[in-house]
Amino acid sequence: MKTRSQTAPKPLKTVRLPPVKPRPKPPPPSRKKGQPLVDRRRPKKPPTAFFYFMEDFRKTYKEENPSVKSMQEVGKACGEKWNTMTFEERVKYYDIATEKRAEYEKAVAEFDKKKESGELSEESDYD
Template identity: 35%
Template sequence: MKGGQTKSDSIQTGNKLKSKGAGAGKRAKKAAKDPNKPKRPPSAFFVFMEGFRKQYKEDNPDNKSVAVEKAPYVQKAEKRKTEYNKNIQAYNTKLAGGGGNNDESDKSKSEINDDDVQSGENEDED
């Protein structure tokens, strides 16, 4: 291509990057809210929660804190997070250390077991 432009030349000189929208430095004025406008109706979840909260308070009048109900789930989440951190650290060291030395095949264990079962079924038929 003598004298012609390459794709990289046209990309560099063609389109310039724009900022986050036209007039990003200028703020558009919001329309004033009409105080007489009716509220939107609640979604089905909020309608459900309205009744559920009343029933829950009647069934559990002594329970003033959600933290008591939440505590076992917080403990489970922390346990899972520490397990994840251990796994991700081992994964990162494996990537940094060897990289492509995978002794295992691309098949999952269930696929390997399925292959063994299928081959065993064929041998029984003989």
């Protein structure tokens, strides 16, 4: 047990995320044709540690509460559990999220590169 660095889990460095606010044109999810829409536009924001936790929590919750239908209740349960979780447990998810963000950063760099190349000049046409 080395020093329990119970400090706030924020070893995250500021990564340059592309502006997600100005959504020029949200691609219709109905477009099942062709490749996943992830390749069409900028990579979406990676899920946060909380979401990774929810991903696992979801299954457990559904198994213990098969009567639950909407995610709203699960979301609440997740938030409550998340707050009761210990720092060490949360760190596990933080670590995943951090790693994922690194990959995302890379994806953005590549995406930007392609954009300049002209491959993704624009959404010429979904079809």
